[in-house]
Amino acid sequence: MVSQKVTIKNLTGLHLRPARILSYEAAKYKSLITFNFKGGSSNAKSLLSILGAAIKSGDTIEFVCEGEDEEEALKAVVAAVESGLGE
Numbered sequence: 001m002v003s004q005k006v007t008i009k010n011l012t013g014l015h016l017r018p019a020r021i022l023s024y025e026a027a028k029y030k031s032l033i034t035f036n037f038k039g040g041s042s043n044a045k046s047l048l049s050i051l052g053a054a055i056k057s058g059d060t061i062e063f064v065c066e067g068e069d070e071e072e073a074l075k076a077v078v079a080a081v082e083s084g085l086g087e
Contacts, residue, residue, distance in 0.1 A: 013056040018085030031067025
């Protein structure tokens with residue numbers, strides 16, 4: 001299991017478009033990819049879970065990856081968030 005915290009840079013938070021990009025990126029990997037936010041844990045491969053978390057600009061989330069490609073998966077989702085998820 002590996003984990004890393006990352007701060008959301010998108011000015012409008014994780015609305016539909018960046019949430020979709022994040023879920024698609026996470027879905028590329030076999031590992032279980034979750035994120036912790038405000039005391040809860042959600043599936044990063046689920047668009048509805050990401051939207052339901054209501055993550056705003058400046059919020060910090062922690063990705064947790066567990067599985068055979070966990071290192072690659074963590075690097076990919078963190079890089080996607082740090083790049084602004086297409087915005």
